[in-house]
Amino acid sequence: MRNLAVMMDCGVRKYGYPIEEFYQKFLSCDVSRQFAAGNPRYLVGMSGAELADSVVEASGGTVLKENDGTYTVGPEYWAGWVLAYYQWLSCRSFAYMHRKGLGINEVVAMYYPLHEADLSKFADSADAIIKRNFSVK
Numbered sequence: 001m002r003n004l005a006v007m008m009d010c011g012v013r014k015y016g017y018p019i020e021e022f023y024q025k026f027l028s029c030d031v032s033r034q035f036a037a038g039n040p041r042y043l044v045g046m047s048g049a050e051l052a053d054s055v056v057e058a059s060g061g062t063v064l065k066e067n068d069g070t071y072t073v074g075p076e077y078w079a080g081w082v083l084a085y086y087q088w089l090s091c092r093s094f095a096y097m098h099r100k101g102l103g104i105n106e107v108v109a110m111y112y113p114l115h116e117a118d119l120s121k122f123a124d125s126a127d128a129i130i131k132r133n134f135s136v137k
Contacts, residue, residue, distance in 0.1 A: 001084040004035065006048020007055070008080030008104075009072055014049070014064060015056055019076055022055070023104035029058035032094045036087055048080075075111040079104055082114075082122045089123055092130075101133035102126050 011022030026032050031054050034042040042051065053063045086102075087094060098104075106129065114122050 001081050003043065003046070003048040003051055004084035005077045005080035007051035009074070009077045010049050010052035011055065012076045013072060014052065015061070019079070019104050019108060022052075023098075025059040025061075026055050027095050027098060029055055031055050031058065035084075036093045075108045075115075078111050078115050079107040082110075082119065082126075083107060085119050086123055086126050090126070097126070097130065100130040102129050 007026075008019070008022070011017050011026070012019050015022065017025070031042060031051060035051075046054070057063050083094065083097070083104075086092075087097065090097075110122065110125060114125065
């Protein structure tokens with residue numbers, strides 16, 4: 001969870017992408033599929049900053065070598081944290097969750113009501129969003 005959280009933070013802060021653009025890059029590359037499949041290389045074999053570098057590299061961007069190892073625990077970090085938790089809990093791919101309405105902007109919008117709540121509150125909200133959009137292809 002921490003690695004995906006740091007990855008999202010690095011995508012925004014280190015690389016300067018808007019969160020939606022970085023998340024689209026994540027969804028379109030193999031990093032999201034490998035992470036969701038539980039590949040240990042992606043879960044624990046790389047840091048969150050290295051995951052962000054992999055996403056940028058896979059999307060044809062230039063990897064920045066400078067990284068001081070710091071991150072900000074804010075909405076982007078929280079979004080990565082809860083998405084990793086919910087992906088594990090639900091056994092759904094990140095792409096599926098996105099298609100069913102649980103996009104990164106929707107998750108970030110839940111930060112202020114839910115960031116200090118138990119993770120089960122986020123999971124309940126995520127389930128409701130996906131159930132509401134279940135018939136959408």
